[in-house]
Amino acid sequence: MAEWIRACATDDIEDEDVIRFDHAGQTFALYRKDDQFYATAGLCTHEKVHLADGLVMDYVIECPKHNGRFDYRTGAAKGAPVCINLKTYPVKIDGGDLYIEIG
């Protein structure tokens, strides 16, 4: 059963940046770019490093450990050393808060 979870205030994320959000034993990465918001799984699919410590460049998140890159809008892995796509989650904004839908 999918449910919407409040993750943070929209102002908690700077433009072209990422923060970490943990909920119910899961970890997520939340992104902001030009006032659009996105959510993905929080750990790199290569070696389970927190992506929130990485670098956001346009619509790409770079893993801080091995520099693997993903398009955080689609979760697409953009080449070695990441070969497995990142899971993405729907988001919505309500009253200045960011919600993600966790299935």
Added chain:
Amino acid sequence: MNEHVSNPSVHFPRDYSLTGPLNQQAVEIGLANAEWYKTEIPRARMKELMKRSDGPATRDTLLWFGLMILTAAIGSYLWPSLWCAPFFAVYGVLYGSASDSRWHECGHGTAFKTPWKNDAVYQIACFMIARNPVVWRWSHSRHHTDTIIVGRDPEIAAMRPPDIFRLALNLFGLIDFPVALMAMLRYSAGLLNKDEKDYIPESEQSKVFKVARIWTVIYAFAVAACFYWGTVLPLMIIGLPRLYGAWHHIVCGVTQHVGLAEDVLDHRLNCRTVYMNPFSRFIYWNMNYHVEHHMFPMVPYHALPELHKEMLADCPKPYSSFADAYSEILPTMIKQLRDPTYFVHRELPPTAHPFKPAPVPAH
């Protein structure tokens, strides 16, 4: 002062292969793919330091290629007189040593902001240093995950007891280059060894073979050109500089980890930061800031001096020069010939956070 210690609880000889029992042991006790110590740096400052730019790497790459073309052209013009020697000496270092750092930085994808520029320089540098771009991307990825973890890290330059003779021969590529050429032929035949299969995903393996076959054709053309024109000059331009110009990358590379601790989870214990002259820093692309690079590999080479300043209070004292580093490394390697448990334990300044403890196997 760094402390020189022996650890008699570690039994030698150790099996450094990636398919031996120490791989499994590292996984079981939590040394593999572990969380490493990181110096606390505010996120805003880290974002500044991680920021990518094409400027410095484009300037350095134009200078690098420009100097190679110039020295190779003059060297070839003066060939075979002795006057060509200084030009080929410079060309050799640019080809056989600067390619090591370009392979490294572009492999991380941090040198340039534009991905295709990283990829293009990466492919060229890999050919020059004779490292298959697919094999070494995965090997280096493992090196960063499990830095100097025995049984896990495929890039340990000096296993204990150190093979000093091998290191000396590699100053002129006399082991590494023939081994690389044999590997190229093996990959061309579609074969990977057990260690390579351990760290290269199956989906990537066909790319190894494709690149190796292209390289084999290039080397075959260079050799054929030598026979056709009756001169070794074509191989002085392609291939042989990996021998006569390799010394600088070995001299720099040995300072990175040799003689320091194995099986730890804190890069301040197993990496060295060494101050170097501007020439070496250009050739080595600032990898002398090696603690900094390992702790924060997403910081581009041109920002490492700034990162170094941020981390200084939390790190052991940097080595002041090559001489300072080698005055520790050489005696340590010699001592390790008799006592492989011997290593250098770095000392932290009072301002630093304590070392992160690493798990040890129960005996």
